[in-house]
Amino acid sequence: MSKFIVRGGNVLAGNVKVSGAKNSVLPIIAASLLGEEGISVIRDAPPLDDVMTINKVLESLGATVTYDREVITVNAQHIASCEAPYEWVRKMRASFLVMGPLLTRTGFTRISLPGGCAIGTRPIDQHLKGFEAMGAEINLGQGFIEAKSQGRLRGAKIYLDVASVGATENIMMAATLAEGTTVIENAAKEPEIVDLANYLNGMGAKVRGAGTGVIRIEGVEKLHGCEHTVIPDRIEAGTFMIAAAVTGGNVFVEGAIADHLGPVISKLEEMGVTVEIQENGVRVIACKPLKAVDVKTLPYPGFPTDMQSQMMALLLVSQGTSVITETVFENRFMHVDQFRLMNAEIKVEGRSAIVTGESKLSGAKVCATDLRAGAALIIAGLAADGTTEVSGTHHIDRGYVHLAEKLSGLGADIWRIAIDEKQTSQEAEKVLVTVKEEMPALKIQPSWA
Ligand SMILES: CC(=O)N[C@H]1[C@@H](OP(=O)(O)OP(=O)(O)OC[C@H]2O[C@@H](n3ccc(=O)[nH]c3=O)[C@H](O)[C@@H]2O)O[C@H](CO)[C@@H](O)[C@@H]1O
Ligand SMILES: C=C(OP(=O)(O)O)C(=O)O
Numbered sequence: 181m182s183k184f185i186v187r188g189g190n191v192l193a194g195n196v197k198v199s200g201a202k203n204s205v206l207p208i209i210a211a212s213l214l215g216e217e218g219i220s221v222i223r224d225a226p227p228l229d230d231v232m233t234i235n236k237v238l239e240s241l242g243a244t245v246t247y248d249r250e251v252i253t254v255n256a257q258h259i260a261s262c263e264a265p266y267e268w269v270r271k272m273r274a275s276f277l278v279m280g281p282l283l284t285r286t287g288f289t290r291i292s293l294p295g296g297c298a299i300g301t302r303p304i305d306q307h308l309k310g311f312e313a314m315g316a317e318i319n320l321g322q323g324f325i326e327a328k329s330q331g332r333l334r335g336a337k338i339y340l341d342v343a344s345v346g347a348t349e350n351i352m353m354a355a356t357l358a359e360g361t362t363v364i365e366n367a368a369k370e371p372e373i374v375d376l377a378n379y380l381n382g383m384g385a386k387v388r389g390a391g392t393g394v395i396r397i398e399g400v401e402k403l404h405g406c407e408h409t410v411i412p413d414r415i416e417a418g419t420f421m422i423a424a425a426v427t428g429g430n431v432f433v434e435g436a437i438a439d440h441l442g443p444v445i446s447k448l449e450e451m452g453v454t455v456e457i458q459e460n461g462v463r464v465i466a467c468k469p470l471k472a473v474d475v476k477t478l479p480y481p482g483f484p485t486d487m488q489s490q491m492m493a494l495l496l497v498s499q500g501t502s503v504i505t506e507t508v509f510e511n512r513f514m515h516v517d518q519f520r521l522m523n524a525e526i527k528v529e530g531r532s533a534i535v536t537g538e539s540k541l542s543g544a545k546v547c548a549t550d551l552r553a554g555a556a557l558i559i560a561g562l563a564a565d566g567t568t569e570v571s572g573t574h575h576i577d578r579g580y581v582h583l584a585e586k587l588s589g590l591g592a593d594i595w596r597i598a599i600d601e602k603q604t605s606q607e608a609e610k611v612l613v614t615v616k617e618e619m620p621a622l623k624i625q626p627s628w629a
Contacts, residue, residue, distance in 0.1 A: 181600075184570040184584060186561030187593035188543060192429035194590045198417045198436055198461075199581040200224035200250065200410035202231070204375040206274040207349045208410065209234045211376060212254035213243065213281040214356060215383055218405035222252040225410060229577045230272050237268045237275045241282070254405065259286060266292035266323070272578070276304060277346065280354035283316055283327045290326045299485075299550055300509035310338045310351035314358055335360030335399055343368045343479045348395070349376055355397035356385040364395040370480040371440045375411045382406035414440040415486045416580060417462070419555050421445075422490045423587065425453050425466040426497060426563045431590055434461040443483040447473055447491065451498060472500030472537045477508050489515045489556035496524050497563045498537045505532045515553035518546040522560055522568065540565065548572035551579045558583070562592055571599075 205225050212220045225231055227250065235245045235252070242260025246253045262282050269275040269292040282289035294304070304325075308318050311327050313336040319326040335358045340347055348368040353376075355362035367373070369391055377390030383406050386398040417436035424431035425448060438445060438457040445455045445462070451470040456463040472495060477485040485508035495502040496519065506512050513533055516526045521544040525536035543566030548554025554576035561568030570576075573596070576583060584596045 181571075182573045182596055182598050184558055184573060184576070185595045185597060186543075186558055186568045186570065188541070188562050188564040188566065188568065190427060190562070190591050190593055192424050192427045192431050192562070192587070192590040192592060195432045195434055196420050196586050196590055197434045198412040198420070199226035201372060201375070201413040201415075202226060202228055202579045203345070203370075203413075203415070204372040205231055205410045206234050207277050207353070207372065207376045208379045208408065209238065209252065209254065210274070210277040210281055211353050211380055211383070212405065213238065213241065213256045213259065213278060214285055214353065214380075214403040215254070215256050215405040216285070216402050217257065220254045220256075220383075220405035221407040222254070223250065223407070223409040225250050225252040226413065226581045228579060228581060229574070230274065230579065233268055233272045234275060237264050237278055240265050240268065241278070256405070262286050262288050263290045264292065269294050273302065274346070276307070277350055277353070279307065279325070279327060280311070280350035280352075283311060283329065284333050284354040284357040287331070288326075288328045290324055292324050299512040299514075302509075304346070306340050306342060306344045306347035307350045310340075310347060310364070311354060313338050314354060314362065332399070333358035335362040335397070337363045337365065339365040340367065343393070345370050345373065348373055352377065352387060352390075352395060352397060353380065355399060356380055356383075356387070356403060357401070358397075358399040360399055362397045362399070364397075365393065367393055367395045368479060369393060371411060371414060371437075379406070379408045382408055411440075412437055415484065415552070417441060418444045418484070418487045419490050419559070419580070420586070421448060421455075421462065421464045422487075422494050423559050423562060423592075424464040424590070425451070425470065426494050426559050428466050428468040429590070430463070430465045432458075432461055432463045436462040438462055442481055444487055447475060447483065451494075469538075470494070470498040472498045472502040472535075474503045474505075476505040479508065485509055485512060486552050488512060489553045490559055492516075492519065492526070492533065492535060493556045493559040493563070495535045495537060496526075496539045496541060496560065500537050502535045502537065503532050504535060507531060514549035515556055518549065518553065518557055519560060521546050522564055524560075542566055543568040545569045545571070548575040551575045555580060555583070558587070558594070562587075
């Protein structure tokens with residue numbers, strides 16, 4: 181167990197490099213299962229817990245996976261099992277993405293019901309509707325789902341009731357080896373869908389229209405491994421942009437692709453932040469005070485739900501009242517209670533949160549309720565008076581590479597400490613007091629500096 185300790189008040193400045201996108205690399209690793217010949221080489225694969233988890237899922241299915249310095253190789257020529265074990269699938273929702281590749285390649289798969297961040301009920305009906313339309317028979321067991329097909333899947337026209345990222349990816353992968361053409365209507369348009377389509381096409385698939393609402397996949401007989409570089413993580417980039425803004429800082433976010441961050445950049449500009457788009461990244465220059473804005477989360481190209489909690493942290497210290505409306509997930513305001521522990525004034529009414537600006541945030545002991553909530557609490561900690569202790573770090577490790585080191589490299593006072601579960605609370609308090617006193621001296625050099 182560990183905790184992040186953040187002491188607020190420092191202005192962030194400097195250069196921070198964005199890692200490869202978690203939400204791209206996970207479906208891409210799952211898609212590697214389609215490669216009956218050759219080996220896939222996936223570059224810029226971030227060293228995240230989620231990446232390790234999906235690698236374990238692939239290994240449990242018989243693939244050989246190596247991971248070295250952000251390069252993953254997958255040899256999936258031999259598939260030994262079509263059942264993804266509960267042990268790994270429960271940890272992460274994206275493990276369900278092996279269903280499409282396994283079903284289309286082998287005609288059978290059994291997967292435990294997926295876990296992941298508790299931000300809503302997160303049904304998988306659209307994935308299953310797609311597989312059924314392609315001729316698969318679906319059986320729901322206790323805690324698992326089985327899908328089988330007689331011979332190859334058949335291409336079909338599938339209209340998604342919601343533009344689900346995961347369903348678009350799963351169906352797109354299943355369609356690559358189906359007989360005939362599949363058309364996905366109301367498909368998700370996220371950059372990660374385009375990245376996956378590019379990878380599949382590198383493997384020999386025929387996917388057209390990714391990034392638009394209609395994707396056409398002409399099935400082929402066989403796919404092979406290929407080389408691919410994962411796109412930069414737009415959510416990590418957005419998180420650093422907001423961290424810079426909350427401190428009134430000047431930060432160059434290297435690798436950030438402005439085209440992927442349209443609504444985040446627009447909202448920051450509306451608030452009074454200067455955003456300079458450069459060839460290899462985005463510079464954020466903020467002078468306090470910032471203006472309040474209203475934000476509504478939507479599927480891409482709308483404002484991303486994965487940036488909602490970080491934006492809430494920024495709006496807490498801006499001038500005026502803001503309304504944040506969450507339309508993608510029905511239970512993604514769990515961080516509100518944690519912000520309240522830091523003296524924030526937020527009222528939740530249905531799907532909207534009314535955020536009172538100019539909060540005098542004060543450091544507190546808080547807990548990350550999900551991955552992005554964890555990042556948001558750290559951002560709030562950067563702006564708060566005193567010291568904030570963020571527990572629940574396992575959520576943060578799912579999606580952020582070296583977050584403390586990267587923020588520390590920009591000048592933040594942030595430290596990660598190990599918590600010994602056997603320690604009494606008094607002993608733990610003593611350790612914390614020492615860390616807080618020694619923090620300036622302890623500040624670590626980032627490994628890439
Ligand atoms: C690993 C990954 O890429 N995760 C991202 C992905 O999650 P994920 O792919 O799970 O998200 P979806 O796009 O599928 O979910 C969007 C909405 O559709 C609903 N839905 C989804 C599938 C389905 O069969 N039926 C259904 O009703 C969900 O409950 C949710 O309300 O997109 C989300 C929305 O941008 C992001 O927050 C997650 O970070
Ligand atoms: C919700 C997220 O991830 P997942 O879909 O893997 O739970 C996220 O990345 O914010």
